[in-house]
Amino acid sequence: MLNYGDLVFLWSPRKGDSFLLKLSKGAVQGSRLGQLRHDDFVGHDYGDVVRSHSGEAFALLRPTLGEYTRRIKRNTQIVFPKEAGFVLMHLNIGPGSRVVECGTGSGGLTCVFAHFVGDEGHVYTYDRRQEFSELAMRNAERWGVADRISFKVRSLDEGFDERDVDAVFLDLPTPWDYIDKAREALAPGNRIAILVPTFNQIERTLDALRDNHFADPQVLEILLRYLKTDPRRIRPEDMMVGHTGYLIFASKSQEGLYDGVEQRRSRRGEDGAELEETPEA
Amino acid sequence: MLNYGDLVFLWSPRKGDSFLLKLSKGAVQGSRLGQLRHDDFVGHDYGDVVRSHSGEAFALLRPTLGEYTRRIKRNTQIVFPKEAGFVLMHLNIGPGSRVVECGTGSGGLTCVFAHFVGDEGHVYTYDRRQEFSELAMRNAERWGVADRISFKVRSLDEGFDERDVDAVFLDLPTPWDYIDKAREALAPGNRIAILVPTFNQIERTLDALRDNHFADPQVLEILLRYLKTDPRRIRPEDMMVGHTGYLIFASKSQEGLYDGVEQRRSRRGEDGAELEETPEA
Amino acid sequence: MLNYGDLVFLWSPRKGDSFLLKLSKGAVQGSRLGQLRHDDFVGHDYGDVVRSHSGEAFALLRPTLGEYTRRIKRNTQIVFPKEAGFVLMHLNIGPGSRVVECGTGSGGLTCVFAHFVGDEGHVYTYDRRQEFSELAMRNAERWGVADRISFKVRSLDEGFDERDVDAVFLDLPTPWDYIDKAREALAPGNRIAILVPTFNQIERTLDALRDNHFADPQVLEILLRYLKTDPRRIRPEDMMVGHTGYLIFASKSQEGLYDGVEQRRSRRGEDGAELEETPEA
Amino acid sequence: MLNYGDLVFLWSPRKGDSFLLKLSKGAVQGSRLGQLRHDDFVGHDYGDVVRSHSGEAFALLRPTLGEYTRRIKRNTQIVFPKEAGFVLMHLNIGPGSRVVECGTGSGGLTCVFAHFVGDEGHVYTYDRRQEFSELAMRNAERWGVADRISFKVRSLDEGFDERDVDAVFLDLPTPWDYIDKAREALAPGNRIAILVPTFNQIERTLDALRDNHFADPQVLEILLRYLKTDPRRIRPEDMMVGHTGYLIFASKSQEGLYDGVEQRRSRRGEDGAELEETPEA
Structure with a gap:
């Protein structure tokens, strides 16, 4: 009742x-x-x-958790259920997991992690902006998972406090600056996920992942299309979300992994963006 | 080690x-x-x-669980991680949940549910085909979650044995024939998810959901596009999966919900498929 | 000047x-x-x-013609440039072609056809609604191609007046009722294109095409995604058009084409929509 | 006969x-x-x-022209009908137009342009590779439009020979190096289209377009999804083409257009790729 x-x-x-x-x-x-x-x-x-x-x-x-995160009180762009669900599947997360995240933002994904790690797991979430941390805490309390979360209000410049965690998630403007910090926190063989909104950010993130001996990089985007539900006139909705972000995944491995494997980095000229000759035409 | x-x-x-x-x-x-x-x-x-x-x-x-389910030993089409993750977000599933599923198929989604419900939760999965049930059991053992799953080898004609479950998932050729059985098993206010591969199946499923007093129907498809990971030549992969299936969701409510709400069913003629006049042209 | x-x-x-x-x-x-x-x-x-x-x-x-048709004065849904361009490529249209179309609607596609058939070609367009025909005529005059178009204000029940045309385009609520009329107008071996907004309409249209000995049926949809143009923050636009319609193509062939080829029509029961057993699960 | x-x-x-x-x-x-x-x-x-x-x-x-270009004899990646049709709509092309193109490649798009410009129009196509030019010529002869095309075997370093053309199309590895040459050839107020396969190429092309006083830049991609044509089991094909390329459009305007309009170029640091602060997190 x-x-x-x-x-x-x-x-x-x-x-x-x-x-x-x-x-x-x-x-x-x-x-x-x-x-x-x-x-x-x-x-x-x-x-x-x-x-x-x-x-x-x-x-x-x-x-549902999906409906809750979609409607969460926010003052940032949020991680949407379509990405959150995919991240759940592709990081080593489940009941009992320890997960670190930066930034907290409005706490939508924080709630998702906290929901699925259960009472035995824990989420450590970092954001340097006090007001975001507070908003996220309220959102987590509302969903009843705040006691599974440690909210830390500081930048990542000193790195994460945690070690040997099961999964790391980064949602930052310059994730490439923090791949080494993520590496310190993550248990070997485990997986990081990174969300970036623009193409331009993918390039530098991939470089930093390789420089930090991460294996099996994957980049992807997820498109979700709702259909109208009139049974006699089934058709996709006229408008759909065209973009939320790119997800990048990779797994922590060791120095030496790429030895002798062609470095796919181009010879950058002084203007900083020299492309390699492309073979298309 | x-x-x-x-x-x-x-x-x-x-x-x-x-x-x-x-x-x-x-x-x-x-x-x-x-x-x-x-x-x-x-x-x-x-x-x-x-x-x-x-x-x-x-x-x-x-x-990862995603990688595992993508590569699971199978003799059926499987539910892919992109759909599985979305389903996790939009059903009332988490550590401790009780979930029922039909059919078991190769057990990929069964493993996903069992992974996230943890040791306190349980998954009841039905399939009338003995060989599928056995394959799924081996797949669940491999992932270490078999003890959280009850495998039942029978058709759904007599319905589910469970009551007041947190979530129901149906992956059957004629889901509309079993919406009433799903309703019996599901706790009030909770959500069902259904996967169908063709447009034609959506229509009848939506009708059956309404006839059984399900609220908030949603139909959607998820497209996943991988990008190449050469940092100097970022672009989507040349080929992508164009279709796996349509997900249909709805929540168990009560008789009377649709009273006085226009039945959107068309006036079918004797040939069985008369469309309503469409306003487009 | x-x-x-x-x-x-x-x-x-x-x-x-x-x-x-x-x-x-x-x-x-x-x-x-x-x-x-x-x-x-x-x-x-x-x-x-x-x-x-x-x-x-x-x-x-x-x-450009694309910009013009996108902004055309309209009181109907229009055929968008992404579909119009694809239709141009897949019907036998070029300078000198004779094309028939029904319905005229706001005349956007009529203008496109008239633009590309040139002074030697001609477009015959049918609509039973006087006001649409008049609007389309004004739109065609504005683009300077009205003299290449015959506007006919009547229903298709008596069929098209033209014979041996190079291409037929149908944009009607019940295209399956007019496939035989399209067949009469089209030169043998040539191609028809049909636009329908819903899944439900695809089924009956495909049946009618086969019944009328059309070969090489194709059904497709086109998705267009714009990207933001800030060079430092390249990313798709947040929202995109999720659906405009399905394009169906087929080529006029002869009786006997499908003899002995399994009729893929299901055994419909008395309720009019019996699906065949599906092999998925 | x-x-x-x-x-x-x-x-x-x-x-x-x-x-x-x-x-x-x-x-x-x-x-x-x-x-x-x-x-x-x-x-x-x-x-x-x-x-x-x-x-x-x-x-x-x-x-059809679409089928022909899709199957053209090629030794390069081709421009596909979905892009070709869209380009037709958004460049100032029609019967009588003069169009320049570089590179010729296998001549698929060259044939499309030649088809639609008719006997009064002309296409000038450049490629520095003799063997491509010859292949394209054979492909154009096969479609019956070779007499509307001038094949030029040389690089674009000296620019195009033509002036005041109706449209320019570039399909080159480094289009940004030739935007000034395109500008010389194009009639004022007319539109250029550029095809690039990677994200990385978009950034520099957009910069070059602005530097050369091109207005109304647009970047987009087109996705085409075929559906299976069994009327009783309508569904998208399992696999689809995930990527062919990005189309970039812009119109030739004059110096002064962007005066006082914030240059959206970021403050690049010495490492050549400093991103602006992004507001997402």
């Missing part, structure tokens, strides 16, 4: 409008389908059909 | 060739870069640089 | 704002970068840098 | 196999559906159903 403090997800069959709320005594959520009064939902159970003050039906649902 | 029975992932910096092996006494893996003798790897640690019999370097890495 | 009646394309280097105008005596285009007075542009040449009344620079450019 | 020298496109309804042939006396094309003897097709008409020597039916169709 739902009570104050519980998270609920409300969805209207008429308009598809939806709201993710934490039930608070006396609180009211406005909507074009009538006022949603939190007090009316207390005592109900997940799955119930409830009504707005003007009588419109809503399904009262249990929020 | 690695020993027989451990899983390792080998990656060559020269060719990018890679192998996921379970170390077995005396076993040898052939490769175009020379024989990989399992005995040579015992006593090493994850992260080490090791060599094939002909002297080629390989990074000896810890396999 | 530009004069009244000429089409110009204005682009601002500061904001990227752009306008496609037909120069008219005394006309003024408002903009957030100041008024654009048509009279100021007369006497200039394409390529010149001109100024708004408040002094903002604009490049005065020659409009 | 078809005769020797005619181009035909053969398509099998059983397997979907297809062949694009120029009918030659005595020639035989092998296939897994039996020998295709050219002599058997002479005297037939486009659209006919013909047979291989072993009795398999083929539709005898008129080849």
